[in-house]
Amino acid sequence: MVEPGITEPVVIVGAGHAGVAVAAALRTRGWNGRILLIEAEKEIPYERPPLSKDLLKPGAPEQASPLRTEKFYVDKGIERLAGLSVDSIDREGRAILLADGSRQGYYRLVIATGSRARPLSVPGAQLPGVLALRTHDDAVELKRSLMPGTRVAIIGAGYIGLEVAAAAAKIGCDTTVLEFQDRVMSRVTSAPVSRFFERLHQGNGVRFVFGAAVTAVEGSGRVERLLTADGSSYRADVVIAGIGVLPAQDLAEAAGLECRDGILVDDACRTSDPLIYAAGDVTRFTGSFDGTSQRLECIQNALAQAERVAEDITGSPARSPEVPWFWTVQHGVRLQTAGVRHPEDEVIVRGTPAEGKFSVVYLRDGRLAAVDTIAGLADFRPAKKIIASGAQIDPAAAADPAIPLADAVRAPIPVR
Amino acid sequence: MSKNEVTVIDREGSAQTIAWEPEQTLMEALRDNDLPVLASCGGTASCATCHVFVEKEVFDSLGERSEDELELLVEAEGYRECGSRLSCQIGFDSGLSGVTVTLAPED
Secondary structure: OOOOOOOOOEEEEOOOHHHHHHHHHHHHOOOOOOEEEEEOOOOOOEOOHHHHOHHHOOOOOOOOOEOOOHHHHHHOOEEEEEOOOEEEEEOOOOEEEEOOOOEEEOOEEEEOOOEEEOOOOOOOOOOOOEEOOOOHHHHHHHHHHOOOOOEEEEEOOOHHHHHHHHHHHHHOOEEEEEEOOOOOOOOOOOHHHHHHHHHHHHHOOOEEEEOOOEEEEEOOOOOOEEEEOOOOEEEOOEEEEOOOEEEOOHHHHHOOOOEOOOEEOOOOOEOOOOOEEEOOOOEEEEOOOOOOEEOOOOHHHHHHHHHHHHHHHHOOOOOOOOOOEEEEEEOOEEEEEEOOOOOOOEEEEEEEHHHOEEEEEEEEOOEEEEEEEEOOOOOHHHHHHHHHHOOEEOHHHHOOOOOOHHHHEOOOOOOO | OOOOEEEEEOOOOOEEEEEOOOOOOHHHHHHHOOOOOOOOOOOOOOOOOOEEEEOHHHHHHOOOOOHHHHHHHHOOOOOOOOOEEEHHHOOOOHHHOOOEEEEOOOO
16 A cells, blocks of 8 residues: 555644544555654543533543554554644645654644634633633543532533533532523524423523623632623633634644635545645535535544545545534433534424424425434434435425334436 | 454455454444444444344343434344344443354445
8 A cells, every 4th residue: 555665654633533533544444654643632532522421420430431442553553642732834844843843754644633612702711710621631620620519600502511511410510501692502403402402401400591691700819700791790610611612723724724714625635735634623624415615523524534534545435425413412312413404494393392302304495404303313314314315305294203204205306 | 361352244244353352342343453334423322333233142142222222223224123233332241252243234
């Protein structure tokens, strides 16, 4: 597989889900040259989803689950540099410069630096007790601050905010979620799903404040309260800002690679420099199914792009693109989504939310564009296939949970 | 300690024997041995890309499938009522050493 004359390694910057998957996929595809995986964090690369879920449960171990065993990297000849950040890229010299002053040449460079929590930018945001959740260290710090009776204020009712709210409520914290919009998860789902999860949280003791614009964090030496634009004040011992993420694109930007809220990549995950790839949360690309420019913050995309990078580096044929999908678990209830919903899609509820298990299908121009499944996965795989096929759906059949989703597909219109 | 191994029949029908390390799920053992198991959910019974068929005796010795696992499997290619499992839900068990599993077809 390695051409004679290749001596420099494939260098991967960032050992999250995408970076590790690039290394693994290169070996699976027969790449036998050097692979160097560089990560600023010291830990063995770990799973991120449990940080906001299982790790926060009372009594759960503080260790993050490793993505792969130590032995895996050794067996596969994947060299790891942990606890070292990359300062810059010398594109002309095909090398990176590391924080310890060393220089490392590359055959191909893969940027998999992911995203970072969007920082809260109001006065007092630097006070101790104001936290974000992105890394294992963040999760451990958060876990240690959540005690029975702790007053927890969460800013943002997205996946992270709500998962933390569920964990805090379970521990017995006095939990309030402040959200600027008028419902939870408004960016990613429709009102029926939002309402369902709001009731679920409220039933578990979580309070919501909607339309809340946080203007300041106050306290002497440590957070004591939050202020909102309408003049209200909320007492808090701990504040968690779950207000989204920013692509960690600084390295790429400084090297002159094209970025626009994400490193721009083509359908082979190549950046504007053909020797440099990017994969995962840090990328912006054109969606295979809806044709829109997007940045997806999910494991599915990280792994799919990692495969794509490995295919391109090794000259392997490309697999057909996978419909993106996402999941969250709150109070033990799973919301799993296939496809990317647009706000203007037609919304069809399938089943009865009051029964605790239902789906919502999203139609765009009569075609299935996305599905949310709540507390059940029966529609998930059929929906992924239908979305990928671009088939037309009969809305009446889709609304009837007794009819399998696959049977709601309209027969192709005969060509005369 | 005796070595724990499992025989895997891939989607082309060829068999190979791989090591199954303690503390790994079967999915992790398959994936770390370069078998084409996408495991896009990382082992949380969310995606069904690690679907395998196990023999009847093995199937009976494993615990019940969770509702999520079953709902995913029923819709999976080639589902077998007494044989389909998500390999991410099969924890290491030295009693399973030596068994044969077959990768289910991809969707």
